Amino acid sequence: MSETIVGLENLTKRCSVLEELKLGIARTEKVMSEPMVRFENVAKRYGTLSVLDELNLDIARNEKVCIIGPSGSGKTTVLRMLMTLERINEGVIWVDGEPLTHMRKNGQMVPANERHLRRVRGKIGMVFQHFNLFPHMTALQNCVEAPISVLGLSRQEAETRAAELLDMVGLSDKKNHFPIQLSGGQKQRVAIARALAMRPKVMLFDEVTSALDPELVGEVLNVIRKLGTEHDLTMLMVTHQMAFAKEFSDRVCFFYGGKIAEQGPPDQLFGDPQHERTRQFLSAVLEAR
Ligand SMILES: Nc1ncnc2c1ncn2[C@@H]1O[C@H](COP(=O)(O)OP(=O)(O)O)[C@@H](O)[C@H]1O
Ligand SMILES: [Mg+2]
Numbered sequence: 001m002s003e004t005i006v007g008l009e010n011l012t013k014r015c016s017v018l019e020e021l022k023l024g025i026a027r028t029e030k031v032m033s034e035p036m037v038r039f040e041n042v043a044k045r046y047g048t049l050s051v052l053d054e055l056n057l058d059i060a061r062n063e064k065v066c067i068i069g070p071s072g073s074g075k076t077t078v079l080r081m082l083m084t085l086e087r088i089n090e091g092v093i094w095v096d097g098e099p100l101t102h103m104r105k106n107g108q109m110v111p112a113n114e115r116h117l118r119r120v121r122g123k124i125g126m127v128f129q130h131f132n133l134f135p136h137m138t139a140l141q142n143c144v145e146a147p148i149s150v151l152g153l154s155r156q157e158a159e160t161r162a163a164e165l166l167d168m169v170g171l172s173d174k175k176n177h178f179p180i181q182l183s184g185g186q187k188q189r190v191a192i193a194r195a196l197a198m199r200p201k202v203m204l205f206d207e208v209t210s211a212l213d214p215e216l217v218g219e220v221l222n223v224i225r226k227l228g229t230e231h232d233l234t235m236l237m238v239t240h241q242m243a244f245a246k247e248f249s250d251r252v253c254f255f256y257g258g259k260i261a262e263q264g265p266p267d268q269l270f271g272d273p274q275h276e277r278t279r280q281f282l283s284a285v286l287e288a289r
Contacts, residue, residue: 034097036061036202036234037082042091044077051077052258055091059202059236064228066245066266067238069255070281075238078255079204082236083126084117095120096201122150125195126204129211131187133179139166139190140175143197151198158197165193169223185216189223196227203227205237217241224248242285246270254278 035058044052052074059065067075080086082093084100092109093100102109103116112120133142143162147153153161166175169189179187188208195203205224209217221244227233228248239245245252246266253263254277262269262278273279 035059035094036063036096037236038092038094039078039081040092040094042081042093043089044074044081044086045089050258052081055258055260057253057260059234062232062234063251064235064249065237066249066252067236067255068240068242068245068252068281068285069261073255074258075255076206079126079206079236079238082202083124083204084121096123122198123201124204125198125200125202126206127188127191127195127208129207131179131184131191131211133187133190133194135179138176138178139171139182139193142179142190143194146194147197162193162197165196166190168196168226169193170219183216184212185219188212188220192220192223192227200233202234202236205235205239207238207240209239209241240285242270242282254281256281 037057037059039055039057042052042055043050055078057078067078069075077086081088082095082100088101092102098120099109099112100117100120101112103112104110134145137145140159140162143165144155144158147158147161148155151158163172163175166172169192171186171189171193174182174186174190177186179190182190191208208224209220212220221241224235224237224244225248228235237245237249249266251263252266252269253260254269254273254275255261256277262273262275269278270282273282
């Protein structure tokens, strides 16, 4: 009799473990199916100037999205809002399944406070057109300060990780160089390593090759290509490098006047654009080359 009871108890335990496993799998599936980034009816205005109007855009986990479009169409604003460098006027931005621009308070969504913004923004890294390296710090120092002060890493841990990242971007021999001693391409690769040192899940690139001499563009694009294939990263990239966008991205969004005028897989958007604006833009860009 007691054997039967023990047997039953074991069975019950196994069932509850199974239930927990099922719940865990369901939770993981839900997280994996949620977009990594979601812009939901986002509007951005500067005074009376409407820059983005009801932007709706979902970016899947590990998706590589290139943003193209004429100057002033709102491309940089999209990235800056995601990096919380700009406040939005309407809508909600979500990152990794939680609101970035808002937080839940007593069951209500309210605008996020600084602490919430900082925490969620920690999942995002950004590289700018003009490097923005600290001029008084070496390449290595540029990559260790924030991981120590923000992530709480020990100096030794941070230096080991920074050295690995500088190696990954092909700069292991330049660790102790100051920005002034580096070429534009090298500076940009340090900026990429610095952003990665914060262990982001999402990387934003805003025209990161536009300020470079043409012969240095390739070395930066090679690093981005490598990041895309070797790391689990969601990437959102504003670029004028159409050949790279075509080869690298899963999807291209063409912005015009603060809206996504057209989007699709690169082969379709470049090969068979549906909108006159897209055709005009692409032929103007290709003619300028
Ligand atoms: N801080 C600002 N104050 C006022 N207007 C701005 C500001 N930043 C951007 N804008 C305007 O917003 C529009 C979109 O700018 P931006 O996102 O930088 O475009 P893009 O990156 O596509 O060239 C432009 O008309 C620009 O002049
Ligand atoms: Mg811009």
